[in-house]
């Protein structure tokens with residue numbers, strides 16, 4: 309199954325289904341139909357998508373704040389949803405530079421108009437496929453200095469990418485010491501049936517989707533130092549307030565943040 313790049317309104321796309329979960333307006337009937345199938349399998353997928361966005365905000369605030377990171381590479385950006393990563397980063401550090409990457413033409417169409425940052429900082433958008441990380445790295449060098457720490461964000465991306473281990477290894481290898489990897493990844497650990505049915509919805513429509521268990525996701529952080537609290541359910545990565553225990557079966561993803569030594 310090859311990842312799709314062309315804009316085809318008749319076939320669902322990952323970014324547009326995610327837009328549907330988040331209550332956005334940038335999807336077509338085919339995306340809504342597939343997303344409704346996922347909602348039947350995972351009734352709390354909207355909450356999960358919101359929690360995933362919340363993680364992006366928390367981790368970006370941490371990286372641009374306490375960790376002092378001034379450069380970000382966000383692959384699998386999605387259709388812009390305010391606040392976007394550069395807005396959170398530049399609120400902490402106006403000079404922050406952010407490079408966005410996605411392979412969906414709908415994301416490209418929005419990116420140019422919406423990703424306008426501070427005068428001191430810079431944003432760039434690269435239309436590329438995560439299965440070709442060398443191309444992404446080459447294009448990112450236009451904006452980012454690979455001799456200074458970079459925050460690599462692979463959030464809700466890798467479970468849709470064939471060869472995710474090699475992709476991650478190539479990207480991490482290119483980062484200088486002191487860089488960070490922030491990730492969320494789909495898992496069936498908490499609701500095996502719902503997540504298996506969800507993955508089937510994507511696969512039946514030709515979209516790669518591979519949930520993993522915790523140990524399988526942990527291998528993606530090979531060679532890196534996981535920060536506290538480790539690899540945890542998305543809503544449990546440094547939440548502002550203690551989430552209710554009832555959420556634990558509803559959010560089918562792990563989050564982790566690691567530093568390159």
Ligand SMILES: C[S@@+](CC[C@H](N)C(=O)[O-])C[C@H]1O[C@@H](n2cnc3c(N)ncnc32)[C@H](O)[C@@H]1O
Pocket residue numbers: 311322323326360361364383384385386387409410411412415436437438439462463464465468469
């Ligand atoms: C579930 S959305 C997540 C969006 C955003 N990272 C977030 O967490 O809110 C996954 C995004 O990854 C993109 N994507 C999926 N496969 C990709 C690939 N092979 N190359 C680049 N982007 C990809 C999709 O187009 C979509 O925008």
